[in-house]
Amino acid sequence: MIEYNLIKKSPQTEARLGSLKLLHGIIQTPAFMSVATLGTVKAFTPDEVAELGGQIVVANSYHLYLRPGTGIVKKSGGLSKFMGWNRPVLTDSGGFQIYSMTGLGKVTDEGVTFQSHIDGSRHTFTPQKVVEIQRELDSDIWMVLDQPVGYPAEYPEAVRSLERTSIWAEQSIHTAGAESRLFGIVQGATYENLRERSAKELTTLPFRGFAIGGLCLGEPPELTYRITNQVSSILPQDKLRYVMGAGYPEDILEMVGAGIDLFDCVLPTRNGRTGSAFTRIGRINIRNARYKDDLTPLEDECDCPVCKKYSRAFLRHLFMAKEILGPRLLSIHNLHFYYTLMREIRQAIGEGRFAEYKQNRLQELKGETVK
Ligand SMILES: [Zn+2]
Numbered sequence: 517m518i519e520y521n522l523i524k525k526s527p528q529t530e531a532r533l534g535s536l537k538l539l540h541g542i543i544q545t546p547a548f549m550s551v552a553t554l555g556t557v558k559a560f561t562p563d564e565v566a567e568l569g570g571q572i573v574v575a576n577s578y579h580l581y582l583r584p585g586t587g588i589v590k591k592s593g594g595l596s597k598f599m600g601w602n603r604p605v606l607t608d609s610g611g612f613q614i615y616s617m618t619g620l621g622k623v624t625d626e627g628v629t630f631q632s633h634i635d636g637s638r639h640t641f642t643p644q645k646v647v648e649i650q651r652e653l654d655s656d657i658w659m660v661l662d663q664p665v666g667y668p669a670e671y672p673e674a675v676r677s678l679e680r681t682s683i684w685a686e687q688s689i690h691t692a693g694a695e696s697r698l699f700g701i702v703q704g705a706t707y708e709n710l711r712e713r714s715a716k717e718l719t720t721l722p723f724r725g726f727a728i729g730g731l732c733l734g735e736p737p738e739l740t741y742r743i744t745n746q747v748s749s750i751l752p753q754d755k756l757r758y759v760m761g762a763g764y765p766e767d768i769l770e771m772v773g774a775g776i777d778l779f780d781c782v783l784p785t786r787n788g789r790t791g792s793a794f795t796r797i798g799r800i801n802i803r804n805a806r807y808k809d810d811l812t813p814l815e816d817e818c819d820c821p822v823c824k825k826y827s828r829a830f831l832r833h834l835f836m837a838k839e840i841l842g843p844r845l846l847s848i849h850n851l852h853f854y855y856t857l858m859r860e861i862r863q864a865i866g867e868g869r870f871a872e873y874k875q876n877r878l879q880e881l882k883g884e885t886v887k
Contacts, residue, residue, distance in 0.1 A: 518657065518697055518724040520756050526870035530748065530775030533865040536756065538604040538656035540596050543571040545756070546772045548858045549606060549780040550851060554579050555599040558785050559844045560851070562601040568848065569855030572656070573601065574780040577649045578610020578641070582632050586652040594654030606780075607655040608760075609646045611662050623663060625683060643684040647691040647698070655697070659727065660688040662701040667733040674705035682717045689721050696722065699758065701729040702747050706739055715750040725756030732761040741770045748775040765794065765857055766881055769874045772861055784854045788847030791835045794854070797883025802846065807832045820852035
């Protein structure tokens, strides 16, 4: 079940407030999805993620298929139940991981053959198999197998990726059948004509939503936003739009303004583990010596459980002493930062003042970033 209800658009932008009814619950969009690649948002219990404002997480079919295997997940009642989350989960196909972790492997029109990064065993993912894996995981949103390309990509390579992705999209839709929970993935690298072709081909198929793949791979932000705006304007109003792997708070603000509804990124948790904290005026690195005697909270106005209780000096001490609590506390603050950003974005769209909100936040974020 995937039912999208567009509630309101904010003037002067394409920003959309909506609600999305899924198998495991209803979520409000635009939404940020925390990354739970292996079925866990690193260092959090599912209840903590929900308490901070998490509505839906992203897990990875490739990883879960290899370990622990889809059989035990199915036996337990599906991924959402297996991981103790009991709320919506989107599963990525794992295509991106196969390419980035194992090299290209062997890609043909039938699918991709690769070696497990865990034990070296050989596997083949076809578009059909990737749908079947996600059916077994019983996730709320399924992603098709696609063929992403890196940045920069040569034109012929981008064409090949687009054409294969379109062929696989049709096969995936056929396998998923009537109760499809599938999202298509628009490819085409940084070529506007290819992006247009990919979006037009995919929107002829009965997908429940559309992702824009192959962005946030190191290309200049202006290019990311131009492609996002262009593709988003071609996608149908009554379907979800998702930019995979986005992004920094600046990216999210720009992309919400382009009409994007869903985001996922490892940044809040990955940066949290390395000592980098998001604040309204940019990022700070808590290991910096300037925080040694700083008894103020990580962020003055923040009402997260970490800022209410701990000082920068104590957090820095935890990181310098390699205490496990340090990465955990910074991850909590960072997730709270992202979920608060999304809550404020939804409120601003609801009140018809997103354009102004976006401009103010972007201006604020230009504050000093201390490495
Ligand atoms: Zn905080």
